[in-house]
Amino acid sequence: MDNFGETASRHMPRHFFWKCLDLDHDSAVRADVSKQNYSVCPRHWYIDATFKCSRCSKTFCFTAAEQKKWYEDLGFYVDSCAKDCLNCRHDKRVQKTLRQKYDRDIESTLNSNDAEEKQRLVDVIDRLCSLDSALPARIHENRKTLGEQIARIHRVDGG
Ligand SMILES: [Zn+2]
Numbered sequence: 001m002d003n004f005g006e007t008a009s010r011h012m013p014r015h016f017f018w019k020c021l022d023l024d025h026d027s028a029v030r031a032d033v034s035k036q037n038y039s040v041c042p043r044h045w046y047i048d049a050t051f052k053c054s055r056c057s058k059t060f061c062f063t064a065a066e067q068k069k070w071y072e073d074l075g076f077y078v079d080s081c082a083k084d085c086l087n088c089r090h091d092k093r094v095q096k097t098l099r100q101k102y103d104r105d106i107e108s109t110l111n112s113n114d115a116e117e118k119q120r121l122v123d124v125i126d127r128l129c130s131l132d133s134a135l136p137a138r139i140h141e142n143r144k145t146l147g148e149q150i151a152r153i154h155r156v157d158g159g
Contacts, residue, residue, distance in 0.1 A: 009045035035072040060085035
């Protein structure tokens with residue numbers, strides 16, 4: 001009886017690699033379970049695992065090295081697993097940062113008279129648009145308003 005796959009990676013419980021398309025057991029490296037965050041069942045091995053990205057649908061490898069980083073260095077719970085490819089994870093982080101900047105600045109920028117400040121937020125919105133095709137209509141409306149305000153300021157400046 002192999003305790004949760006302690007002696008062989010092939011005996012690891014399947015839920016650890018749920019929805020996985022392919023597991024490369026030749027890549028298996030032993031984990032340091034003392035560094036893991038788990039309740040009952042640790043991950044005794046890290047194994048290169050192929051998944052389909054939930055965002056862009058491309059296949060990607062959640063590597064043994066990444067798993068070691070997630071579960072030993074970053075303290076992620078062992079039952080968590082990568083859902084998205086590296087590119088999409090990066091895009092999501094950028095998207096989140098841009099959205100926070102937008103939410104923080106939109107009111108004051110709509111009310112300001114500074115064309116450059118407005119332009120900076122227009123650029124933020126355009127980058128958000130390129131990462132997220134389903135932005136709320138309100139954001140598109142605010143982008144239009146900012147564009148009109150910028151044009152008005154330039155007209156006044158130009159005499
Ligand atoms: Zn992806």
